[in-house]
Amino acid sequence: MKAAPADQIRLLEVQALDQRLGQLDHKRKNLPENAEVERLNAELTQQRDLLIAAQTQESDTAREQTKAEQDVEQVRQRAARDQKRLDSGAVTSPKDLENLQHEIASLAKRQSDLEDVVLEVMERREAAQERAAELARRVEELQRKAAEAEERRATVLAEIDAEGAGAAKEREVIAGSVPDDLMKLYDKLRAQSGGVGAAKLYQKRCEGCRLELNITELNEVRAAAADEIVRCENCRRILVRTSDSGL
Template identity: 30%
Template sequence: MEKAIPHAVLNSLRMNPAIPQLLELQRLDLRIAGLRAELDSFPKRIKDADAMLAGAKAGVAAAKEKHSHAQTERKKFELDVNQWRERARKYRDQSASVKTNEAYKALQHEIAHAESEATAAEDRQLEQMMAVEETEREIKSAEAKLKEAEGSLAAERSQIQSQGAAKKTELDLDLAQREKIAASIPEEIVEKYSRVAKRHHGVALAEAANEQCRGCGMRILPHTFQEIRDSHNEEIIQCETCNRILYAAEPAPIPEQKEGAASSAA
């Protein structure tokens, strides 16, 4: 009967009693760091959304500017067309009353010139009409982007407003819990943990498996590995390479248990 050791008891026996607490401390510290990073990111998220909104506003202003420029150009070429057409008409009127062949030819030449200028101005006017249409589309798309930016800024604001309080509460609870756990671990062990955690982005503990440190992948000497897995070990054992605090996920096999399993199978 004494061979049937409950798993929970085995668990508590197989490592320094501080190890489960350190694992919990590490879990909390990583959460706390995550929450702090998230809370710290809030002002930047607002700033980014603000910048996006400013960019979208500038986009609308630029599109409107382009639109009014194209309209001005279109009107200018429209005037040109009218002026050249008017001139051609005047020359045509004059040509009815000229006396010499020379003068008539000269007028015909002027008429042709004025007509060709009118046609050229018409082409440019058409180009500008297309530009006006194009810039109208640009304004529409810039306004859609502006609406989107306004929406995402509002969403960020409301999300941050509603989440901020909840995250802060979560953080406070985690900090209180952390303090409680840290107080239950011998001070020198907490200090050791903190030193190692600082060097390894908050991950001070590493599993020891197959004579290997899972933190850095380096070998662990067989007798050290044995010690880590020894259910009576009360030492804090650190990896010689990365300094992380090692713990065994699996205890060393207990010979009596094997016998028991064999006899019950038989």
């Protein structure tokens, strides 16, 4: 294959732009902001789950407290009715009086026990409320931090995309001026060789594989016509000769 030396030089420009586009793509995928957003979102999910659990616990204890208070009220009302019967003098039988007094005493003990239950449930509910409030504050703070991190990421991504769009446009223009057959060979080699299809020969060294050409290889390159496409014997990439190739 043959191509004018100027076309071969332009191929190095295309290669440089391809490498820059690759670097930008790598940068886009490995932004520190990506890890930060992922970490914050994971923590936010965890704290939201804990908040839901705390709110559920608070709701459960609220119902438990309501039930316990209703039980206390029922016992209190029954005790009040018994006390009213006792005070009215309507019960005259000594045995009935004794039974009524015994029931009033039992109800007083039952009411006291139930009131202790209410206090215990109230304490648990208060603890659940405090826990839910603290978790709500954490969730709100994490939401703020996550939003800020996502905004920073969006700003960096916009800058990368803008630079990438400029580089892609420049590549399109330069590649359009390179012969099609040379571009096809370059693209094929680039796909096979880790993104580098053309390399500069600098001071007798291929900048693609970083190996120095031996004397036989150098003589072959020296003997090749200026418009002949030469390849590195080691990495098989297109080897572009310049004034500082050391030939």
